[in-house]
Amino acid sequence: VNRYARLADDQLLVQTRDDVEAFAEFYDRRAQDVLRFFLWRGLPREDAVDLTAEVFAAVLTSVHRYRPERGPATAWLYAIARNKLSKSLRRGRVERAARIKLGLAPVSFSDEALDRVEEQLDASQQVSVDQLDALPPAERSAVQARVIDGRDYEGIAAEQRATAAAIRQRVQRGLTKLGKTVRELP
Amino acid sequence: MSLEAPKVNADPLTVIRSQLLQAAQAARIRAHRRHRRRTIAAGLLTMGCLAVGTASAATGDFTTGVAAIDRLLSVDGPADVQSGSMGTSEPIAIPRDGGRLYVSAYSTDSGAICVAQSLHSDSDTSGAAEGGLGGCVQRQELVDKLQRGEIVWATALLLDKQRIFVGYAPSVASDVRVRQAKIPTSVKLAPAWRPDGAPQTDFKVLAVYDRAPELATSNSTPSDDDLTALVQDYPMVDAVDDEGHPLRNRSE
Numbered sequence: 001v002n003r004y005a006r007l008a009d010d011q012l013l014v015q016t017r018d019d020v021e022a023f024a025e026f027y028d029r030r031a032q033d034v035l036r037f038f039l040w041r042g043l044p045r046e047d048a049v050d051l052t053a054e055v056f057a058a059v060l061t062s063v064h065r066y067r068p069e070r071g072p073a074t075a076w077l078y079a080i081a082r083n084k085l086s087k088s089l090r091r092g093r094v095e096r097a098a099r100i101k102l103g104l105a106p107v108s109f110s111d112e113a114l115d116r117v118e119e120q121l122d123a124s125q126q127v128s129v130d131q132l133d134a135l136p137p138a139e140r141s142a143v144q145a146r147v148i149d150g151r152d153y154e155g156i157a158a159e160q161r162a163t164a165a166a167i168r169q170r171v172q173r174g175l176t177k178l179g180k181t182v183r184e185l186p
Numbered sequence: 187m188s189l190e191a192p193k194v195n196a197d198p199l200t201v202i203r204s205q206l207l208q209a210a211q212a213a214r215i216r217a218h219r220r221h222r223r224r225t226i227a228a229g230l231l232t233m234g235c236l237a238v239g240t241a242s243a244a245t246g247d248f249t250t251g252v253a254a255i256d257r258l259l260s261v262d263g264p265a266d267v268q269s270g271s272m273g274t275s276e277p278i279a280i281p282r283d284g285g286r287l288y289v290s291a292y293s294t295d296s297g298a299i300c301v302a303q304s305l306h307s308d309s310d311t312s313g314a315a316e317g318g319l320g321g322c323v324q325r326q327e328l329v330d331k332l333q334r335g336e337i338v339w340a341t342a343l344l345l346d347k348q349r350i351f352v353g354y355a356p357s358v359a360s361d362v363r364v365r366q367a368k369i370p371t372s373v374k375l376a377p378a379w380r381p382d383g384a385p386q387t388d389f390k391v392l393a394v395y396d397r398a399p400e401l402a403t404s405n406s407t408p409s410d411d412d413l414t415a416l417v418q419d420y421p422m423v424d425a426v427d428d429e430g431h432p433l434r435n436r437s438e
Contacts, residue, residue: 020207027203028203040294060210109194109198110193117198158420159338
């Protein structure tokens with residue numbers, strides 16, 4: 001039995017400081033989401049995979065600075081992802097600082113391997129979209145904006161002429177109806 | 187002769203997972219040894235890892251995946267802010283102290299419409315720019331909302347004391363009006379643009395910008411929460427047609 005399966009993301013990050021298995025569980029939950037975050041922005045898949053590795057390396061090297069009381073784990077994770085993307089753009093190359101710090105060797109993947117990972121993401125995305133179709137329009141729109149597009153509650157609220165609390169409720173309601181098979185992005 | 191590492195055929199996310207777990211274990215063992223023995227040798231091991239990592243840090247040039255956005259962001263050479271016709275919308279230039287910010291939209295293979303920002307300094311004559319990729323909206327969702335005459339926000343930025351909100355307006359909008367603006371606010375609309383291979387996805391990139399109200403008059407350093415609140419305060423706007431009539435269906 002995986003003793004970490006019942007822990008929330010923020011608990012996993014706190015435990016990661018002392019236990020690598022907690023990090024493994026966090027990675028298993030979130031790696032596809034982070035990869036999708038980069039692919040969704042149009043990055044070539046090699047760079048998207050490379051940046052995903054860099055983000056989780058940064059999680060390992062900076063997890064001692066994570067403070068659950070300051071916000072959800074996913075918000076912290078995506079702040080790292082955005083930061084890594086900005087730095088990569090600024091420097092004109094995929095950011096590697098965290099992997100260098102950990103001593104990780106660069107890995108180059110074959111086209112076949114990259115095809116496979118894209119297919120996996122497509123499959124999970126397809127399930128999400130199919131499921132979203134079953135939701136009422138207001139919930140579908142909120143879950144779409146929040147979960148698929150990764151936008152913040154306030155931005156969605158302003159656009160949909162509702163309060164952030166109302167949008168949060170719609171997202172939660174929608175995710176509950178979907179059996180929470182779709183993970184929420186920050 | 188160039189040496190190229192062999193390509194790995196295994197699942198990338200599994201390989202990365204394995205690498206990270208091994209590195210984390212190794213780092214933990216090193217930390218434990220350091221703590222126990224506090225020897226110089228343990229320090230040298232870490233330095234060795236850093237050196238190996240640095241030596242292998244050279245990677246290929248980064249790309250956003252859209253050539254025109256690479257040019258806009260000066261990823262590969264000087265920035266080209268005229269690249270409106272090849273894969274991006276025509277950039278909007280927003281004046282700011284000491285330079286300009288260009289914002290442009292692009293379409294991705296995964297069916298999203300995203301925005302990119304490119305920050306240029308007047309004093310830098312090399313053409314270099316600082317770039318960023320903003321929020322993305324799924325193409326179908328964008329089309330649905332634009333057809334209802336809505337404005338769709340993509341991202342918000344805070345540059346020094348300037349707030350900039352970027353979004354999309356229906357292509358038939360001739361102007362965008364800010365409702366209940368408490369301070370002078372500027373609006374810029376790009377010409378209508380349609381991503382390649384995306385019929386009925388015509389839209390105009392929109393930028394609404396002002397001097398952030400609290401920041402413009404304050405000399406004290408604002409907190410992170412204050413700054414976050416400022417860029418989450420999206421303006422209330424209406425897209426209007428040539429005759430000044432709002433496009434959004436008011437009966438909603």
